[in-house]
Amino acid sequence: MEIEQLGHWPGIEGRVALVTGASRGIGRATAQALALQGAEVVGTATTEAGAAEISERLRAISPEAQGLMLNVADPSSVKTLFGALSGSQSVPTILVNNSGIASDNLFARMKQDEWDRVLATNLSSLYWVCKAAIRGMMRARWGRIVNIASVVGQIGNPGQVNYAASKAGMIGFSKSLAREVGSRNITVNTIAPGFIETDMTREMSESQQQALRGQIPSGRLGAPEDVAAAVVYLASEAARYVTGETLNVNGGLFMS
Numbered sequence: 318m319e320i321e322q323l324g325h326w327p328g329i330e331g332r333v334a335l336v337t338g339a340s341r342g343i344g345r346a347t348a349q350a351l352a353l354q355g356a357e358v359v360g361t362a363t364t365e366a367g368a369a370e371i372s373e374r375l376r377a378i379s380p381e382a383q384g385l386m387l388n389v390a391d392p393s394s395v396k397t398l399f400g401a402l403s404g405s406q407s408v409p410t411i412l413v414n415n416s417g418i419a420s421d422n423l424f425a426r427m428k429q430d431e432w433d434r435v436l437a438t439n440l441s442s443l444y445w446v447c448k449a450a451i452r453g454m455m456r457a458r459w460g461r462i463v464n465i466a467s468v469v470g471q472i473g474n475p476g477q478v479n480y481a482a483s484k485a486g487m488i489g490f491s492k493s494l495a496r497e498v499g500s501r502n503i504t505v506n507t508i509a510p511g512f513i514e515t516d517m518t519r520e521m522s523e524s525q526q527q528a529l530r531g532q533i534p535s536g537r538l539g540a541p542e543d544v545a546a547a548v549v550y551l552a553s554e555a556a557r558y559v560t561g562e563t564l565n566v567n568g569g570l571f572m573s
């Protein structure tokens with residue numbers, strides 16, 4: 318499915334949508350999908366070159382789109398980004414927390430640094446970014462937060478204690494925040510992708526991928542567009558009564 322074939326979803330057009338990690342993979346497809354829905358998309362990358370590339374790509378769809386630099390693991394970087402956004406009157410009411418990393422190792426060998434980096438990038442980032450975004454949503458009395466977790470946070474995976482803990486944490490975070498801000502017309506949901514073809518999974522050998530495909534009822538790894546379509550739904554007015562939910566986009570690998 319091409320992202321252009323999604324059709325129009327109500328409630329997204331004209332909103333400012335911040336997508337972290339929009340330079341590659343799932344975030345890239347999501348930023349494109351939201352731009353095609355008429356959102357003013359702000360997509361982030363960790364480098365200037367990545368941010369410039371996002372601006373160029375998204376402006377082909379929407380002239381207001383912009384790529385900016387952000388390190389979600391650094392609260393001062395989050396502060397700088399939100400300062401720039403409020404300066405340009407681009408206060409996001411759609412927020413997709415997509416940036417994420419893995420740093421795999423068996424638990425017995427896992428270094429403190431591997432634990433710290435993954436937890437800061439995948440989980441503490443939610444504290445920093447949501448904190449910066451929530452006031453603008455409360456003022457607008459409308460907001461959509463979509464957090465990209467993982468099936469690994471639901472079922473675990475050897476070698477990924479750090480990653481699984483961060484992703485399971487995102488689910489608990491989202492449910493609690495959803496309970497706090499529901500009355501303000503702000504929804505907070507999580508998407509739990511299965512294995513999606515991006516740089517993150519490209520390192521798997523062909524035999525690993527084949528074994529994996531055997532466990533997926535759909536018989537294939539997912540495409541970034543499969544996740545982007547779920548984000549569009551959750552960001553839209555069609556999902557206004559859906560909050561605190563974890564939406565599995567995993568081809569049936571895990572059913573909750």
Ligand SMILES: NC(=O)c1ccc[n+]([C@@H]2O[C@H](COP(=O)([O-])OP(=O)(O)OC[C@H]3O[C@@H](n4cnc5c(N)ncnc54)[C@H](OP(=O)(O)O)[C@@H]3O)[C@@H](O)[C@H]2O)c1
Binds near residue numbers: 364367418515517518
């Ligand atoms: N692929 C999968 O199978 C899969 C499955 C389940 C969940 N997920 C989750 O989905 C999300 C996207 O995954 P992906 O596969 O699309 O990953 P990816 O292709 O590796 O891209 C990762 C993105 O995150 C950004 N990023 C990395 N560290 C960052 C930091 N410190 N601050 C800000 N941005 C940072 C990267 O920016 P740069 O380009 O500048 O480095 C890039 O845009 C992640 O949260 C991942 O855990 C992926």
